[in-house]
Amino acid sequence: MKMEIKGKKKLVCGVILFILLILLPLMYVGVDDFFLGNKISLDLWMQKKTMKEKEFIKFHLARLVQGEDRRKLDDTGFACHRSYQSNHCVSTKPVRIDTRNMTVYVPSDDLRHNETTVWPYPWNGYYVGGVSTVRIVQYTSTTPPPPCNFHHHVPVVVFSSGHIGNTYHEMSEIIIPLFLTVRQFQSRVMFVVEDYIPSFISKYNTILTHLSAHEPMNPATVPAIHCFPASIVGLKYHGILALNSSNIPGGYGMPEFRHFIFDTFGLKTTKVSEITRPRLLLLSRKFTRRILNEDETIAMIKDVGFQVIVVNRFDNHDLKKLSHVINTCNVLLGVHGAGLTYDMFLPAGAVVVQVEPLDLEHYAKVIFADNARSMGMEYLHYKIEEEESSLVKVFGRNSSVITDTASVSKHNGIMNSRNVFYEQQNVKLNLVRFRETIVKAFSIVTVPRL
Numbered sequence: 128m129k130m131e132i133k134g135k136k137k138l139v140c141g142v143i144l145f146i147l148l149i150l151l152p153l154m155y156v157g158v159d160d161f162f163l164g165n166k167i168s169l170d171l172w173m174q175k176k177t178m179k180e181k182e183f184i185k186f187h188l189a190r191l192v193q194g195e196d197r198r199k200l201d202d203t204g205f206a207c208h209r210s211y212q213s214n215h216c217v218s219t220k221p222v223r224i225d226t227r228n229m230t231v232y233v234p235s236d237d238l239r240h241n242e243t244t245v246w247p248y249p250w251n252g253y254y255v256g257g258v259s260t261v262r263i264v265q266y267t268s269t270t271p272p273p274p275c276n277f278h279h280h281v282p283v284v285v286f287s288s289g290h291i292g293n294t295y296h297e298m299s300e301i302i303i304p305l306f307l308t309v310r311q312f313q314s315r316v317m318f319v320v321e322d323y324i325p326s327f328i329s330k331y332n333t334i335l336t337h338l339s340a341h342e343p344m345n346p347a348t349v350p351a352i353h354c355f356p357a358s359i360v361g362l363k364y365h366g367i368l369a370l371n372s373s374n375i376p377g378g379y380g381m382p383e384f385r386h387f388i389f390d391t392f393g394l395k396t397t398k399v400s401e402i403t404r405p406r407l408l409l410l411s412r413k414f415t416r417r418i419l420n421e422d423e424t425i426a427m428i429k430d431v432g433f434q435v436i437v438v439n440r441f442d443n444h445d446l447k448k449l450s451h452v453i454n455t456c457n458v459l460l461g462v463h464g465a466g467l468t469y470d471m472f473l474p475a476g477a478v479v480v481q482v483e484p485l486d487l488e489h490y491a492k493v494i495f496a497d498n499a500r501s502m503g504m505e506y507l508h509y510k511i512e513e514e515e516s517s518l519v520k521v522f523g524r525n526s527s528v529i530t531d532t533a534s535v536s537k538h539n540g541i542m543n544s545r546n547v548f549y550e551q552q553n554v555k556l557n558l559v560r561f562r563e564t565i566v567k568a569f570s571i572v573t574v575p576r577l
């Protein structure tokens with residue numbers, strides 16, 4: 128009996144496959160052409176398809192430059208967008224990349240030999256170690272570059288993963304800019320990752336595979352001349368964890384990015400009202416900016432009425448798993464630090480609570496407060512008092528380090544100041560005072576919503 132059913136199934140499958148095989152050429156060549164007898168040759172069809180693809184690429188590349196640069200791109204097929212925040216160069220003509228020294232060869236009609244250098248990372252070289260430059264050489268017919276060893280059929284996007292190790296910088300300076308630069312190509316691009324770091328590629332694998340249908344290339348492992356139909360070198364950056372839909376390429380703001388992230392990770396909870404229990408996720412830092420009385424803090428939060436989830440070592444966490452845990456919470460709590468970047472996995476309307484250690488209020492605001500609000504979160508902050516900082520024990524209550532924190536960078540430089548307040552400071556929360564912030568978060572997420 129069972130055998131018979133299996134046999135029948137096989138037969139049905141076979142018939143479906145047969146019908147599909149007959150229909151497939153129809154679907155590709157087009158019903159009109161087939162039935163009306165205007166048979167179009169495969170060559171012509173391929174040509175048509177290639178033309179369409181070329182137009183698609185050209186149209187979307189043009190969105191990455193504006194004004195004078197756009198005119199230049201239309202005239203010459205090559206233009207660079209340069210601003211104090213970021214720069215990138217675009218070629219609508221085929222390019223050759225020598226991955227041995229990251230030189231991009233772009234054809235030019237101009238007789239002058241021209242060379243330019245791109246910093247494939249935001250902030251144009253400011254404060255960023257580990258990032259290498261890319262050289263772009265515009266060549267003429269009299270100075271042809273070496274012939275292609277490999278042909279690729281989608282545009283190349285070159286960026287650097289040299290400056291990583293901090294989730295906030297990774298998201299703000301690579302992942303969001305990458306989204307802004309390539310989303311419009313609907314995965315029809317290939318990444319060439321300069322300063323390739325395998326841990327970065329594996330951490331963001333889920334995101335990268337949703338932005339490109341092709342394996343990212345590590346240029347160091349394939350030293351050769353690689354040819355592409357078009358190129359983008361460098362990434363567009365809109366500011367700290369920012370997406371501005373009015374800025375080039377146009378149309379990509381925070382809502383589009385959130386939608387992409389939720390879709391990519393398969394996150395189900397889009398609105399905080401879908402979570403019925405008050406659930407708070409605590410980002411527990413282990414090395415710097417620790418909460419010294421963490422156990423008591425957790426007990427207090429539970430006492431207010433929250434279920435508490437504690438996440439450790441979140442910098443190396445499996446993003447897929449972490450995103451799903453965060454997506455089930457309505458409050459995210461952390462001391463100022465990179466982990467707060469993960470608030471992007473929270474449903475809209477959730478509450479982000481940031482603890483601000485001494486001297487870090489400014490960074491706390493421009494990085495995470497503004498970002499949380501731009502995502503439609505409620506934002507609460509808890510600014511510690513001097514007595515809650517571990518630095519009081521180190522420097523003394525009346526030291527200028529405590530009483531006039533700005534004096535540290537004034538007299539000892541910004542790096543020393545960062546070292547003191549970012550690297551040496553822990554907090555011991557005043558639980559009577561901090562409870563008020565937690566109660567406020569509780570009332571926000573438990574208020575009945577329409």
Ligand SMILES: *[C@@H]1O[C@H](CO)[C@@H](O)[C@H](O)[C@H]1NC(C)=O
Nearest residue numbers: 225227228229230262264273
């Ligand atoms: C890049 O390296 C290749 C091979 O070493 C060399 O032929 C080429 O001139 C180099 N390009 C530039 C611009 O230095």
Ligand SMILES: *[C@@H]1O[C@H](CO)[C@@H](O)[C@H](O)[C@H]1NC(C)=O
Nearest residue numbers: 206207237239240241242243
């Ligand atoms: C070379 O290219 C750069 C970047 O596109 C441009 O600013 C510069 O004017 C060009 N120089 C010449 C001589 O064409």
Ligand SMILES: *[C@@H]1O[C@H](CO)[C@@H](O)[C@H](O)[C@H]1NC(C)=O
Nearest residue numbers: 365366369371372373374375
């Ligand atoms: C967004 O971009 C536009 C166009 O570049 C600019 O005028 C505007 O100031 C930007 N908005 C923000 C909030 O940065």
Ligand SMILES: *[C@@H]1O[C@H](CO)[C@@H](O)[C@H](O)[C@H]1NC(C)=O
Nearest residue numbers: 519520522523524525526530
């Ligand atoms: C700090 O200064 C105040 C007033 O000047 C003084 O009362 C206090 O004892 C000083 N504290 C320490 C720890 O030196």
